[in-house]
Amino acid sequence: MLIVKKFGGTSVADAQRIKNAANKIIKSYKEGNQVVVVLSAQGDTTDELIEKADEINPEASKREMDMLLSTGEQQSVALMAMAIHSLGYPAVSLNAYQAKIYSSSNYTNARIKNINTERIHTELEKKNIVIVTGFQGVNKYGDVTTLGRGGSDTSAVALAAKLNADLCEIYTDVDGVYTADPRIVKGAKKLDEISYDEMLELATLGAKVLHNRSVELAKKYNVNLVVRSSLTDAEGTVVKEESNVEKMFVSGVAVDKDVSRISVIGLSDQPGIAFKIFSLLSKNKISVDIILQSIGRDNKKDISFTVAKCDLNEALRILEQNKQKIGCESISHNDNVAKVSVVGAGMATNSGVAALLFEALYNADININMISTSEIKISVLVNEKEADIAANAIHDKFMFESDAFGD
Amino acid sequence: MLIVKKFGGTSVADAQRIKNAANKIIKSYKEGNQVVVVLSAQGDTTDELIEKADEINPEASKREMDMLLSTGEQQSVALMAMAIHSLGYPAVSLNAYQAKIYSSSNYTNARIKNINTERIHTELEKKNIVIVTGFQGVNKYGDVTTLGRGGSDTSAVALAAKLNADLCEIYTDVDGVYTADPRIVKGAKKLDEISYDEMLELATLGAKVLHNRSVELAKKYNVNLVVRSSLTDAEGTVVKEESNVEKMFVSGVAVDKDVSRISVIGLSDQPGIAFKIFSLLSKNKISVDIILQSIGRDNKKDISFTVAKCDLNEALRILEQNKQKIGCESISHNDNVAKVSVVGAGMATNSGVAALLFEALYNADININMISTSEIKISVLVNEKEADIAANAIHDKFMFESDAFGD
Numbered sequence: 009m010l011i012v013k014k015f016g017g018t019s020v021a022d023a024q025r026i027k028n029a030a031n032k033i034i035k036s037y038k039e040g041n042q043v044v045v046v047l048s049a050q051g052d053t054t055d056e057l058i059e060k061a062d063e064i065n066p067e068a069s070k071r072e073m074d075m076l077l078s079t080g081e082q083q084s085v086a087l088m089a090m091a092i093h094s095l096g097y098p099a100v101s102l103n104a105y106q107a108k109i110y111s112s113s114n115y116t117n118a119r120i121k122n123i124n125t126e127r128i129h130t131e132l133e134k135k136n137i138v139i140v141t142g143f144q145g146v147n148k149y150g151d152v153t154t155l156g157r158g159g160s161d162t163s164a165v166a167l168a169a170k171l172n173a174d175l176c177e178i179y180t181d182v183d184g185v186y187t188a189d190p191r192i193v194k195g196a197k198k199l200d201e202i203s204y205d206e207m208l209e210l211a212t213l214g215a216k217v218l219h220n221r222s223v224e225l226a227k228k229y230n231v232n233l234v235v236r237s238s239l240t241d242a243e244g245t246v247v248k249e250e251s252n253v254e255k256m257f258v259s260g261v262a263v264d265k266d267v268s269r270i271s272v273i274g275l276s277d278q279p280g281i282a283f284k285i286f287s288l289l290s291k292n293k294i295s296v297d298i299i300l301q302s303i304g305r306d307n308k309k310d311i312s313f314t315v316a317k318c319d320l321n322e323a324l325r326i327l328e329q330n331k332q333k334i335g336c337e338s339i340s341h342n343d344n345v346a347k348v349s350v351v352g353a354g355m356a357t358n359s360g361v362a363a364l365l366f367e368a369l370y371n372a373d374i375n376i377n378m379i380s381t382s383e384i385k386i387s388v389l390v391n392e393k394e395a396d397i398a399a400n401a402i403h404d405k406f407m408f409e410s411d412a413f414g415d
Numbered sequence: 416m417l418i419v420k421k422f423g424g425t426s427v428a429d430a431q432r433i434k435n436a437a438n439k440i441i442k443s444y445k446e447g448n449q450v451v452v453v454l455s456a457q458g459d460t461t462d463e464l465i466e467k468a469d470e471i472n473p474e475a476s477k478r479e480m481d482m483l484l485s486t487g488e489q490q491s492v493a494l495m496a497m498a499i500h501s502l503g504y505p506a507v508s509l510n511a512y513q514a515k516i517y518s519s520s521n522y523t524n525a526r527i528k529n530i531n532t533e534r535i536h537t538e539l540e541k542k543n544i545v546i547v548t549g550f551q552g553v554n555k556y557g558d559v560t561t562l563g564r565g566g567s568d569t570s571a572v573a574l575a576a577k578l579n580a581d582l583c584e585i586y587t588d589v590d591g592v593y594t595a596d597p598r599i600v601k602g603a604k605k606l607d608e609i610s611y612d613e614m615l616e617l618a619t620l621g622a623k624v625l626h627n628r629s630v631e632l633a634k635k636y637n638v639n640l641v642v643r644s645s646l647t648d649a650e651g652t653v654v655k656e657e658s659n660v661e662k663m664f665v666s667g668v669a670v671d672k673d674v675s676r677i678s679v680i681g682l683s684d685q686p687g688i689a690f691k692i693f694s695l696l697s698k699n700k701i702s703v704d705i706i707l708q709s710i711g712r713d714n715k716k717d718i719s720f721t722v723a724k725c726d727l728n729e730a731l732r733i734l735e736q737n738k739q740k741i742g743c744e745s746i747s748h749n750d751n752v753a754k755v756s757v758v759g760a761g762m763a764t765n766s767g768v769a770a771l772l773f774e775a776l777y778n779a780d781i782n783i784n785m786i787s788t789s790e791i792k793i794s795v796l797v798n799e800k801e802a803d804i805a806a807n808a809i810h811d812k813f814m815f816e817s818d819a820f821g822d
Contacts, residue, residue, distance in 0.1 A: 023470040057490070063430040064494055065501035072500070075508050076493035079486035083464070086483035087471055093479070094472035101482050105512045106557050127557070150513055150534070 009174040010132075011036055014046040014142060014164035018181050019238035020084050021051030023091075029179070029238060030091040033137060037097060042132045044171065046142040046164040047088060049080025070115035074144070074154045078104070081141035081160075088139045099137040102127065104144040104152065109163065111145025111153045117293070118145050118153035119221075120162065123170040140167065158211075158219020165222045169229035176231050177244075178218060183237035184245035185210065185217050188261040192396045193403045199259060201246045206259045209351040209385045223247065258352035258361065261403045263395050265346040267297070268320040269377065271312040272327065274337025282311060284334055285327070292326055294319045298347070298380040298387060308337075312378060314389065317343055345377060346395035349387040350402060362386055368405035374398050416581040417539075418443055421453040421549060421571035425588050426645035427491050428458030430498075436586070436645060437498040440544060444504060449539045451578065453549040453571040454495055456487025477522035481551070481561045485511070488548035488567075495546045506544040509534065511551040511559065516570065518552025518560045524700070525552050525560035526628075527569065530577040547574065565626020572629045576636035583638050584651075585625060590644035591652035592617065592624050595668040599803045600810045606666065608653045613666045616758040616792045630654065665759035665768065668810045670802050672753045674704070675727040676784065678719040679734065681744025689718060691741055692734070699733055701726045705754070705787040705794060715744075719785060721796065724750055752784060753802035756794040757809060769793055775812035781805050 013036070015029045037043045057076050061068045068076075085101035092099035104111075108124035131138045142160025145153045155162055161178055168176035185207065188196040202210075204227035211220040217235055226233045226247060236244025275281050282301065289296055294315055302310040315323050320343055327339050350365055365386055369376060374397065377389035390398050420443070422436045444450045464483050468475045475483075492508035499506035511518075515531035538545045549567025552560045562569055568585055575583035592614065595603040609617075611634035618627040624642055633640045633654065643651025682688050689708065696703055701722055709717040722730050727750055734746050757772055772793055776783060781804065784796035797805050 023467070026471060060430070060490075060494060061497055064433060065497035067501075068497040069500055072493045072496045072508055075496075075510070076490055079489045082486045082489075083467075083483055086479045087467060089479045089482075090468055090472035090475040093476055094474075101479055103482070103559075152510075 009040075010042045010044070010171055012044045012046060012164050012168040012171065012173045012176045013179060014160060014177065015048070015179045015238055016160065016181070017048040017051050017054070019179055020047055020088065023087075025238075026084075026087055026091045027095075030088060030095055032179070032238070033088075034092065034095055034097050037137055043137045044128060044132070044167060044173070045085075045088065045137065045139045046160055046167060047081060047084040047139060048142050048160040049077070050084055050087075053080040053083065071151060074115045074118075074152050077154055078141070078144040078152045081143050085139040085141050092137055092139075097137060098135055099139055100131050101139040101141075102131070103141045104146050107140045107167075109140075109145045109166075111147055111155065113147040113149065113151075113153065114293075115151075115153055117156035118147065120145055120155065120166045123166060125167075125170050128167075128171065155221075158222060161219045161222035162225060165225045165229075165231050165233065168231045168233075169225060174232065175234065176226070177234045177236060178222075179236060179238035180217065181238065182217060182235075183240055183242040184235050185247070185260070187259065187407075188399055188403045189263060192263060193261065193400050195403060195407055199245050200243070201248065202259055203250055203353055204247060205384060206351055206353050207247045209349070209382070210260050210262050218247070258350050258406050260351050261399050261406070262349045262351065263346060263399045264349070265392055265395060266317050267314045267345055267347045267389070268317050268341060268343040269312060269314050269345050269389060270320070270323060270327070270339065270341045271310055272334065272336045272339055273310045274308050275311060276335055277307045277309050281309075281334070284330075285311060286313075288326055288330055288334075289315075289323060292322065294323050294326075298378055298389065300378050300380070314345070314347065314378070344392045345389050346392045347387050347389055348395055348398045348402065349385050350406065351385045353384050364405055365402055368401040369398060371405075372397055372401035374401070416447075417449045417451070417578055419451045419453060419571050419575040419578065419580045419583045420586060421567055421584065422455070422586045422645055423567065423588070424455040424458050424461070426586055427454055427495065430494075432645075433491075433494055433498045434502075437495060437502055439586070439645070440495075441499065441502055441504050444544055450544045451535060451539070451574060451580070452492075452495065452544065452546045453567055453574060454488060454491040454546060455549050455567040456484070457491055457494075460487040460490065478558060481522045481525075481559050484561055485548070485551040485559045488550050492546040492548050499544055499546075504544060505542055506546055507538050508546040508548075509538070510548045511553050514547045514574075516547075516552045516573075518554055518562065520554040520556065520558075520560065521700075522558075522560055524563035525554065527552055527562065527573045530573060532574075532577050535574075535578065562628075565629060568626045568629035569632060572632045572636075572638050572640065575638045575640075576632060581639065582641065583633070584641045584643060585629075586643060586645035587624065588645065589624060589642075590647055590649040591642050592654070593667065594665075594814075595806055595810045596670060599670060600668065600807050602810060602814055606652050607650070608655065609666055610657055610760055611654060612791060613758055613760050614654045616756070616789070617667050617669050625654070665757050665813050667758050668806050668813070669756045669758065670753060670806045671756070672799055672802060673724050674721045674752055674754045674796070675724050675748060675750035676719060676721050676752050676796060677727070677730060677734070677746065677748045678717055679741065679743045679746055680717045681715050682718060683742055684714045684716050688716075688741070691737075692718060693720075695733055695737055695741075696722075696730060699729065701730050701733075705785055705796065707785050707787070721752070721754065721785070749784075751799045752796050753799040754794050754796055755802055755805045755809065756792050757813065758792045760791050771812055772809055775808045776805060779804055779808035781808070 089101040111118035142163040186196040190196040233247040496506040496508040518525035549570040593603040597603040640654040706720040
């Protein structure tokens with residue numbers, strides 16, 4: 009089998025953890041597999057580098073930021089190769105230039121466009137364990153890019169897709185995908201399987217186990233994905249095309265605290281207003297999540313939406329600059345909010361989910377700010393400090409009042 | 416003018432020093448020059464990375480070591496570009512892949528073979544200050560190499576040569592080339608000029624201002640080289656084809672403590688013995704410096720030579736392994752030695768230099784271990800703890816007894 013194994017920053021944080029991961033890698037190699045390893049930067053390396061940059065230039069150019077940050081993964085792969093060598097097995101490290109991972113030019117948030125796997129195949133044929141830098145690519149100018157949050161997961165899945173790997177294992181500090189974050193919700197249960205779509209909703213909603221882009225890619229290329237622990241030998245969760253959706257209609261509860269709400273108030277009730285606002289934000293590469301538009305009264309309406317906390321200031325700046333053009337009375341915001349969501353492929357055919365959700369929040373005396381629904385999820389915006397209580401209330405509700413979580 | 420400026424590790428050790436260097440760079444850019452900057456890794460970065468590697472694998476492969484260490488310079492160049500941006504000037508950082516610095520494959524000690532300067536020229540035409548990683552190259556396999564000790568100087572001179580630069584400035588923590596190390600010899604004087612050949616001898620002899628490979632390269636391509644301080648605006652020392660050699664016959668005194676002596680004792684007095692020994696060492700890439708062979712007696716002779724301290728153990732291991740083949744009685748060594756040398760183009764035509772040197776050491780009651788002479792230098796091996804006294808004694812002798820140091 010050809011297996012791609014990805015280890016995150018905490019799994020390679022120090023010499024001992026690198027050796028632990030090396031042992032897992034070697035175990036798989038000794039079983040006769042071809043092994044490609046994708047690594048993130050060590051533990052706090054990225055934060056330390058960001059701090060260094062901030063001290064010199066708090067508004068560092070994105071290109072230079074990528075040049076700086078990409079060194080973290082290069083250190084990881086070199087150290088991992090050394091660890092594998094010290095245990096007596098052959099390994100070679102490759103950075104994005106060497107692994108020929110080509111990306112778009114969008115610094116700090118590039119997309120993988122293509123991978124020329126020739127070098128990797130050559131190294132595998134030489135019986136090497138191949139260790140590749142996650143999170144980074146090379147753009148058409150020959151410059152280093154990084155892939156943004158969760159980029160190493162995306163690197164692993166893209167490599168698995170391009171190499172036609174039999175399996176892509178994502179090692180992390182949890183042992184699989186849970187029905188809710190076990191650190192927040194006591195009764196959270198590990199799932200044996202989950203569908204790409206459900207995982208996608210959970211990832212998008214801040215479950216933080218897998219980045220959404222990596223799941224999208226896995227779905228697109230039908231990559232056999234497993235999320236498992238770097239610390240134990242537990243089985244993990246398989247992410248695949250169809251999970252046993254018949255048995256459960258809710259697969260998980262997710263909390264996302266990286267959310268701010270912006271409201272644009274007193275817009276004239278004319279066509280094209282929403283287009284103006286969101287094209288401005290999109291041009292500045294600000295992603296908008298939940299969007300709500302109030303019903304117009306007195307020819308005036310309000311539009312509210314959420315953005316990631318890190319984008320709040322820039323979004324506000326852009327809107328304030330274009331206040332005239334947009335034609336609104338005022339702009340307000342709130343960054344003490346969080347999004348709580350339930351996800352499940354079974355929802356589409358079960359209208360009771362929303363009712364159960366609202367009942368749970370009502371019983372817990374939690375006020376709902378905004379509501380957004382899709383085929384397989386319902387999200388509500390609540391006060392940030394009530395988010396964990398909300399998640400527990402919802403999880404309990406579905407666990408006890410229904411056999412929502414399958415088995 | 417097109418100017419290449421090289422800053423060493425101490426000159427970019429922290430945010431403040433990076434900003435200081437950035438100001439020097441911008442000053443030159445504002446005067447209308449095209450500026451290419453070559454940087455080393457920040458202060459202790461390289462040592463920290465070596466420590467990390469040692470913890471994982473004390474015998475790390477050289478390829479992986481280069482992969483690891485080359486990240487240090489990449490961090491420096493990104494941070495410097497950010498610093499220049501923050502001061503309002505355009506800059507772009509390039510690593511060895513981007514600057515297309517091609518090297519031999521010899522990891523940890525590669526040689527620059529060629530530079531394709533296209534990208535650098537493009538960036539200069541865009542009015543960018545171009546910041547290039549020193550110390551590293553890319554070999555024919557597309558892998559990262561490092562250039563060994565003093566490699567960043569070599570990078571700077573090679574770039575200056577290939578770019579036909581008008582000037583190559585090496586910024587360092589001293590303000591020029593001295594007649595001796597000012598930290599060791601009180602009366603040391605700064606030289607305004609020195610010839611490539613003299614600088615070469617001084618560099619080889621451990622004066623540590625410039626690495627010998629960089630001076631060789633400067634001589635070969637007639638690069639206009641200046642050594643100057645990164646802290647002050649002092650003039651520095653010009654290194655060029657012909658210095659005012661007529662005026663001085665000794666240009667400096669150098670101390671090299673990175674020396675060990677090995678003696679191969681009781682060799683049969685036959686042709687080919689020296690060849691056997693030194694081809695063995697050369698095959699293992701161990702450089703030998705001073706070589707002395709005793710006059711044979713009873714058909715037996717001894718050969719002594721010096722190697723860098725870091726090569727001592729491997730040299731001894733190789734010799735012990737091949738003892739039979741070499742046919743010697745025993746092998747001894749001493750790593751408490753140091754080499755003290757006087758250098759000067761004027762020596763060739765002045766036979767009194769050796770006499771003055773030996774007189775100085777005799778007066779200081781210092782025993783001489785080995786002696787080696789060339790056209791423009793005399794080196795003696797003394798006990799390591801007497802090296803500084805020897806250097807002072809020699810320096811004083813030449814300063815006072817003759818007008819050796821020119822002006």
